[in-house]
Amino acid sequence: MSMRALVTGGSGFIGSQLALKLEKDGHTVTVMDDFFSADPGNLKAFTGRVIRQDVSQDFDTDEKFDSIFHQAAITDPRHPNDDEVFKRNVNGFKNILNLAKNHGSKVVYASTAGVYGNGPVPMKEEQDKECTTSYALSKLEMEKIAKDNEGQVHLVGLRYFNVFGPHEIHKGRPASMIYHLWKQMREGKRPRLFQWGEQIRDFIYVEDVVKANLCALTATPGVYNVGTGVGTSFNQLVTYLNQAMGTHFEPEYFEMPFDGKTYQHHTLADIEKAKRHLHFEAEWKMGEAVKDYVSFLDANILVP
Ligand SMILES: NC(=O)c1ccc[n+]([C@@H]2O[C@H](COP(=O)([O-])OP(=O)(O)OC[C@H]3O[C@@H](n4cnc5c(N)ncnc54)[C@H](O)[C@@H]3O)[C@@H](O)[C@H]2O)c1
Known part of the structure; x- marks a missing residue:
């Protein structure tokens, strides 16, 4: 009704x-x-x-x-x-x-x-x-x-x-990691993850x-x-993105800039x-959702 x-x-x-x-x-x-x-x-x-x-x-x-x-x-x-x-x-x-x-x-x-x-x-x-x-x-x-x-x-x-998904880009930094990593990879850069990419999120x-x-x-x-x-580690996320984008990037790790107490290391x-x-x-299964989102981003978002 x-x-x-x-x-x-x-x-x-x-x-x-x-x-x-x-x-x-x-x-x-x-x-x-x-x-x-x-x-x-x-x-x-x-x-x-x-x-x-x-x-x-x-x-x-x-x-x-x-x-x-x-x-x-x-x-x-x-x-x-x-x-x-x-x-x-x-x-x-x-x-x-x-x-x-x-x-x-x-x-x-x-x-x-x-x-x-x-x-x-x-x-x-x-x-x-x-x-x-x-x-x-x-x-x-x-x-x-x-x-x-x-x-x-x-x-x-x-x-x-x-x-994560379409319509989130205006959020800037708080937009999803999937968007930020996609953008880095589309620019030909290695995806940057907190050391050692083992943090887990329920995306x-x-x-x-x-x-x-x-x-x-x-x-x-x-x-x-x-x-x-279902939890996905940041490392796994890069694998999903590589599969969806047809790329072979290795993550580049850097030190977590946040206080470990205020950062959520594992959500499920x-x-x-x-x-x-x-x-x-x-x-939606994670791999399929990432693929769907990458298609949307590739079709709609211009990366210099
Ligand atoms: N995106 C996520 O991963 C996530 C996770 C947990 C909870 N949430 C919650 O989901 C909701 C939607 O978040 P989102 O990710 O779409 O973020 P968003 O920032 O894109 O959407 C928030 C919207 O609320 C509007 N807004 C903010 N304060 C307002 C006010 N006082 N009066 C009228 N409009 C106001 C903003 O202009 C914006 O359009 C929020 O309540 C957020 O806390 C989001």
């Missing part, structure tokens, strides 16, 4: 992919974004309404929404201003919750696997949290607020692991993340991991809860 949906942060990476998919599925979609870290070009094919609004400021809207997909946030885990991260991410979420209460809307909101820090793997939703950045803390605070509002609004939080393709958001509308309210349940989603109650399982 067709619904009226609001996508906050809808000109960003995940938000734009979600807005376009919702529109393609026949829903009436409104995007709200203040273009803090967005690429307006991501919405080239979007025909719905775009409202320029900072959701962390008081606002009202004349539209009523059945569902709100809240993606708007400061998304750089190393953003230098902790107060700004908290203000935008937490106040923004509170405003969206109020809007949902007024409209009787369902809310699906983006959280992060950053809340697990360097906790044990596979990471289970209920395990102790080890937030090491203000970004992760702001997301955990959003989850706490959601818990306090349980029963009043249909609320589903999605802890995304490392998302997930953006198409699967969009699917998880749609599953959330009919899921049991709560918080879920959105990962694949436990996907059992999401399978059972979100009815979500990622479909």
Whole structure:
């Protein structure tokens, strides 16, 4: 059935992919974004309404929404201003919750696997949290607020692991490693990895993340991991890229510039809860997703 949906942060990476998919599925979609870290070009094919609004400021809207997909946030885990991260991410979420209460809307909101820090793997939703950045803390605070509002609004939080795919380039440094390594290799350079490339991430393709958001509308309210349940080391990532690009680059290793405590060395989603109650399982296998993304980048992005 067709619904009226609001996508906050809808000109960003995940938000734009979600807005376009919702529109393609026949829903009436409104995007709200203040273009803090967005690429307006991501919405080239979007025909719905775009409202320029900072959701962390008081606002009202004349539209009523059945569902709100809240993606708007400061998304750089190393953003230098902790107060700004908290203000935008937490106040923004509170405003969206109020809007949902007024409209009787369902809310699906983006959280992060950053809340697990360097906790044990596979990471289970209920395990102790080890937030090491203000970004992760702001997301955990959003989850706490959601818990306090349980029963009043249909609320589903999605802890995304490392998302990659088309529409992410405007993010710059916080864009995925897959993009950065592809760019280095396209420029004929060896891909640069932290010593010794053994760090592991649960990378997930953006198409699967969009699917998880749609599953959330009919899921049991709560918080879920959105990962694949498969870890890929940085060295393996270079192998996938070489295969997709037809190249034979060896990684060039350099010393990790970050404090080892704030850097996540190994992330891996436990996907059992999401399978059972979100009815979500990622479909893309890593090698295939990298191949698909490389085709997109080669066709759309010019590298000097
Ligand atoms: N990409 C990932 O790997 C990843 C991982 C974990 C969680 N997340 C979460 O997913 C969501 C989407 O992230 P993304 O990767 O698409 O990043 P992004 O930076 O491309 O998208 C964020 C969007 O929100 C907008 N925005 C920021 N603050 C706003 C505000 N106060 N009001 C209105 N718009 C605002 C930005 O302009 C941008 O369009 C975020 O909540 C992020 O924290 C992403």
